[in-house]
Amino acid sequence: MKHLLSAGDLSRDEAQLILDTAEEMRSLADRPIKKLPALRGRTVVNLFFEDSTRTRISFEAAAKRLSADVINFSAKGSSLSKGESLKDTALTLQAMGADGVVCRHGSSGAPHLLATSGWMTGSVVNAGDGTHEHPTQALLDAFTMRRHLGALDGRRITIVGDVLHSRVARSNVLLLSTLGADVTVVAPPTLLPVDMSTWPCVTSYDFDSVLPKSDAVMMLRVQRERMNDAFFPSAREYTRRYGLDRNRMAQLPDEAIVLHPGPMNRGMEISAEVADSTRSVIVEQVTNGVAIRMAVLYLLLSGTNETEEPTA
């Protein structure tokens, strides 16, 4: 593995290796000294073209616990708004000797471009690109589910919300199916891609019918502004049909858990009561995010000794 661009690129073995490695990384959190020397002397750049404090600090904490040097490069808007181009940014990072670049970008495919353009030689981790993918989020979600549910083979996972615009949903559907789970996505038809025939999941418009058959429910953030583009009539109607509240939670099997990638719209897709309930593993997802990102950075960057030159 040189890059992590799409959850769909991971084989079952690779995904398991990341999850198992994360398990070891997580045990570190219980030790008095939380640091490993694994990436000493390596440079990890957090290249964030979009604001995402929670994802950035998660990667930052992960890299620092592995003793890597971390540079935060906040370049919000700089490429799309006639500032420095993605290419020049990449050439700059190459000149600085970045071993790994964690890229968050509003344009789908931007990390893919960084990895394939020949502008730089470092490993690229997709930290969320446009409406495409967010593979480390899917890994931490799978990790969290595995800790509660055991192996995911045959487990019934339900993903609810704005699938059309969600990079979290795309990565989760791909990864969870690789890990053997049965995935159902639930959304109003307007918030599903028009043709999902190639997706390894089933779709439903009826949340209530799916609830009793769910071992885990993942609620996606839904932007209220979507109603201005007629994706749904109103926030209230959305909540009524697709929000997870106490009544719906009661329909879940006893052991089922509730996930949310954050940040939450409390009262929109998830009620405060559910978010703060014992079934909610939302805070734990954050903890696990650091362990997963440590595992990914460790597996991509340790032991590599890059000598290749950029081609452009």
Place this chain on the structure above:
Amino acid sequence: MTAYLITGASIVGGEVADLLIDNGEIVATGTGLDAPADVTTIDAAGLIALPGLVDLHTHLREPGREDAETVFTGTRAAAQGGFTAVFAMANTDPVADTAGVVEQVWRLGRDAGYADVYPIGAVTVGRKGTQLAELGAMADSAARVRVFSDDGDCVWDAALMRRALEYVKAFEGVIAQHAQEPRLTQGAQMNEGALSGVLGLTGWPSVAEEAIIARDILLNAHVGSKLHICHLSTKGSVEIVRAAKRRGLEVTAEVTPHHLLLTEDLAASYNPVYKVNPPLRTKEDVEAVREGLADGTIDIVATDHAPHPVEDKDCEWSAAAFGMTGLETALSVVQHAMIDTKLLTWADVADRMSYAPAAIGQAADHGRPLEAGAPANIVLYDPRVERTVVPEESVSLSRNTPFEGMTLPGKVVATFLRGTPTVLDGELTR
């Protein structure tokens, strides 16, 4: 003026004959022609002679984006591709919406001398889709504009489109529509389908093209004017135009070389060289537009040559410009997609790339059969060779060809514009 005797060419792919050119005209055709003593003979054995190609849809970018292309460089690329006439799209800066701008473009074309440049006038002021531009002034100008288009944007307002169609009847104008329902394509990046959902790129649904085409055919039937559909790209569009023509409704349509050959899966590379508007579609759509071109539903091939500077393509997909170059590869792509597949004959290609576009654009000197008395606008083409497309070899200012690295058949050996060679031995003459 030098006289030329072209010997042994296959005339539009048929009989082998000689062509004698003098004083800008074809003087005689046949064998054993009585040539003047100082004639320059060109051995065209094995080559196909076609009437000079006519491109109804070219972006020359001047004025305004001379970093991407100029009238000079764009018409050089045209000549290199076998074109003797190009229709220059109006989406320049300033927009070609006044007699002044279209005359400027027309003069720049005359000064360059590589191909006749017929400026296309904008339908609306600034291509903003709210107020008719002074179509009559452009029609009456030295540029004698007959084709009007807001290409790049759709004339989406039905009332305005109706008036535009009606108004140009006074001077036999034609409205060339960029069929794209704007509300259905907000932020659109690629063809909408299974792949766009996976790649997370906003979809450009076929229906956004088809709905406008259907509407405009009906509007045009109501007012009895001339409607031309730019860069038709979907199977549904072919079916709509075919049904309309069967009912006897007036409409002409074009397809680009890239929509005859390339499919949407190229977008999976996130390489913006494959970003174009309308987007690359599915294999099914490609087959449908080929059939449409073969049976005459689609009247012509037009390149939609859309040059862009490197920095507008060497970037992330959503930030990149839409468009592909196409003048220098058009004939090769058509040979590959239509001739080598036996869907068209060379005589058909002469129609789709010369006679018919010249007729739609009312370019009287062009699109004439290779017969005595016709202006000597001729291309000599070698269909037997192959070449690998190398962007750096292009004579266009821009490098954004989607055919990079592909091996395509055929090569333009010579192009004559009114008896003067612009290309000889496969190279520009100056």
